Amino acid sequence: MTYIRRLPSFEYVSASTVKEACAVLSNNKGKVKILAGGTDLLVQMKERKVVPEYVIGLKQISGLNKIEENGKAGLRIGTLVTHHEIARSPQMQENFTCLAKACEKIGTPQVRNLGTIGGNLCNAGPSADSAPALLALGAVLTLQTGRGERQVPLEKFFTGPFSTILEEDELLTFITIPHLKGKSGSAYHYLTKRTAVDETLVGAAAALSLKAGDDVCEDVKIGLCSVAPTPIRALKAESKLKGKKLTDGLIEEASRIASGESRPRSWAEYRRDMVAVMVKRAVTEAWHRAAANKKGSGK
Amino acid sequence: MNKSDLKDYAVVGKPIRRVDGPAKVTGKATYAGDLLLPGTLHGKILRSPYAHARILNIDYSRAMKLHGVRAVVTGRDFPGVRYGFMPQTRDQLPMATDKVKHYGEAVAAVAAIDEDIAEEALDLIDVEYEELTPVLTIDDAMKEGAVIIHDHMDTNIAASSKMHFGDVEKGFKESDYIREEKFTTQRVSIGFIEPHAVIVNVDNSGNVLIQGSKQSPYITWRHFCRAMDLPLGKVRIINPYVGGGFSGKHEALDLDFAAAALSKKTGFPVKIVLSQDEVIAAFKQRHAKHVEIKIGMKKDGTLVACECKMIAEGGAYASVGPFNIVIFATSGLLLPYRMSHFKYEAHRVYTNKPWCGSVRGQSIPIARFAFESLFNMMIDDLGLDQLEVRKKNSILSGESTINKMTVGTAGMVEAIEKLGEMIGWDGRKKKKAPYRGIGIACSPQVSGARMGGHFGSSAVVKVDEDGGVCLIHGGTEIGQGCDTVLAQMAAEVIGVPVEEIRQMEEDSDVAVLEAGMFSSRCTFWAGHAVKRAAEDACQQLAEIAAPLLEASKDDIVFKNKTVFSRKNPGRAIAFIDLVRNAYYTKGQPIYGRGSYSASNIPMPDLKTGEGDVTNAWAFFAQAVEVEVDPETGRVKVLKSVCTRDVGRPINPMLLDAQLEGGTVFTSGQALYEECCFDEKGRPLQNSFLDYKMPTVMEAPENEHFDIITDDPNGPFGAKGAGEGSNGTTLAAIANAVEDAIGVRIKDLPITPEKILAILKQRR
């Protein structure tokens, strides 16, 4: 345990293009840190957990702070979009409820106005709240270096607590979420010790679509955080539900399966029990939202 | 408030705005961390990474070479005189010399030209330690052959208390129903938002000026002078606003000593502001307690006997531990209910953890938690009514307790009655909503306990020649509202608006400092002194007014900035004209003084626990409503209703605010706050993210009611009140959780895991 201090000294570079940022990264490998909202990075620097020689600010790069339609691919969220912007976007609230809800939960209003969605993923904490939602929504990340860019599904992104597949000179630029098909809905449920400013003990997001006209689950994805070294999908629970007619009993069963898929470390028994409760609540709410979705499509 | 009891006061008893409000709401109020003096250097403290270790060597030569570093001090730079609250428990030094006794104890300090350099310099101080086995639990501390923490002692028991009144064995024999339970309570952090901060200047003649965030500047001053081996006159302490105290800012702390030593070495002022991390990890916490309690009662709920054994785990230094364990019994168990037989045994043990002392409510919250929980269980066991049994046993005005504490006015019964009315107690059983529960608890509160040493209060009222009034008192505004309440009292006596009363920062060269801001003392003690000082000033003016008004001086009334005779209100002179007359015609400056001491109270006997501790007891009843999520075990506190007898609230709005605050504060301990340590005694939390305190989302709705008893011993009938709800909230929440889901948790905090584990077992 370290006591917090004032920030260590560093050189600050304000990048105006992605290319420029990548160049600084590749010329100073291992000595640079990217600064998005700073709500994780600056704290880690004050704790001296990271002491970079250079800090690259991304805020002057245009285009990374927007939410845009990207044709068939779905909705493209720039890495610098803040939690506040996502939580308050009517489009998000309606069509990607689980993500809006997750972003609304993060930190405090003062933190949500600074913290970015990309920063939350790149920090890669086991309890990153946006991750279960983005996993449930099938998000794909755009990662960029001076050499080019690649598209990676979020499931492949995390490699361990606070570690990702990002190369040292690589930047996350966009997060794309496909529109949910058919009658669809999503939800995020989480548990904390107190109501605000609290790390998630168990977080579960579910996004599902129903076959037209009935309660048969056409597709479902469930994302979890805080119950494994990284945010994870509850794949077995998903397959329990897929193609079946949804009932409370079936959801209950799937929730227990999800609980078995989790691997929490501390308060393990309680947390495993809570995975079942949160998954049940998330799937049930997603189902009801889907059933009530008149448009017949997430979009 | 009972309307019929509203006396004809102009400002006393009115919910007026606080006098320090405008400064605070505009950001103009100055706190210690905001201060700078010309040439200020910045200090930082190096802290022990071990809970228990011998210091073999400290080498700071590398730090001294860093550009911008001006001085380094270690424990060896101090006279080596131990300080503490009581002669027999003086066990603390300004900084560790040969041994560190808890994680985070100060071992060296640096002053540099800026904070960044001072921090960097800490990494250049090389300390060689020899790790010792840490003593972390009550068992570690008390077992045969335990590692002894303090070299000057042969045990880890810092203090003990034994009491026996009546004959408990006989009492239990006479009881129809006896039950015994064990309760444990955890360490919690104090949690003020303003971290400790101080700026100290030592001038060329060795005069020390301390300006710090101090709840009780008097205690700091005394501790400081003792440990620095200085006469009081060499040290002046001036107190800016304090960002919350809750008993965490009484004593002199390592930063005060370090800043002084560094200032002396460098010849410049030195400012040290701690990080919240340091405060949470290494500073004062509430004792962890093991309480075994046994109660005997009659079939009808009449309380007969109580026996209690308590062990308090209190960390590396004794602090007020010896009082804490006595107060646990006297203020925590022997009231508010009558009992005929009582036996108590308590120990306060040292461990290698941050030291514990008093925290908002002292030991009363824990004592009431244990007592009211068991009491509640027994009332249920017997199928009796929770309110009726409490009323039946409540002490009445004029009665004495078995340990000879006299109770003047007591509105406990009325408070419980009113509580029942406000929560609709009678009708409730029928329409109880699932997973909702109501818990009740009662508690007494002292109006400032009489302590050893300096305990009197004093005040001066200076009337300026243009009618302005300057009030000098020894109370400290820590948020509790003492400046407002004392100004209300002075304004009431002198007949001027509160806004015209000036007050200043507390200054040891100007005021006789209050013994401290503890045990809900200030309104009662300083209040008396202020009232008397104002009366003295008015007396002086009345003598001048009497011939002018052709009246007897005893009939002179001061009201609405005019002065007249009670017998002839039509003939009045303006207050300002009277004052001018005093100054310009008589050449008589007006300077009133007043003091108060509860010297009629003998020092309570800390050994036997017998005798009075205070001149007035306040009484509190609280009902808390909770809702439990049966799937997650999470508890939400929905509503708090607090009824009480505080004599007469001087400012009902400030009183309500303090009691609401006490409930929020204490609900954290009830439900989730906990200071945890690893197997080496290193704290597991150092931020408000890991250390969980209630947010606005946790705060319940509140309702209040005051039973007015106008205590004849109190200024304007007031009794001490600020910590009242702390005494009731823990137990009320525990009782409410049981009411909601039938789960009784006896070890705090009542976490969702614990609730669920029991529910699961039962399913």
Place this chain on the structure above:
Amino acid sequence: MKRPVELTVNGVLYKLEIEPRRTLLEVIREIIGLTGTKRGCDRGNCGSCTVIMDQKPIASCLVLAVEAHGKNITTIEGVADHGHLHPLQEAFLEHGAIQCGFCTPGMVMSAKALIDNNQAPLESEIKEAISGNLCRCGGYARIVKAIASVKAKS
């Protein structure tokens, strides 16, 4: 290396040379000298350092001053208008929403950001708005009432 930074604080333009390591909180308190903004934790947990930047409440301890270049910032000292208290400030006084006062500047800033953008906030919105401001004196209920009493923008 110091960099030129321009900040408009409470309507006053400050042209400064600042090291990149300085947080906005440090610049406001130590360089500009406005000490009403408090440092409770320096970790974004307590809200006592809240200022309004670009109409939004932010934790000034988590912002590099160099990244605030060109921004408009309001601190607690900029809330009252030439000695006339803002209705929110009046409401805090009227409802007894202040105790030790250490959290008060941050509370007022969070509340101001809310009512500047939402003239009739619901109670739930008020609570949400100050959910990142810790008050250990525990005066939350009164703070919520005070904010609720200020119906419209001044």
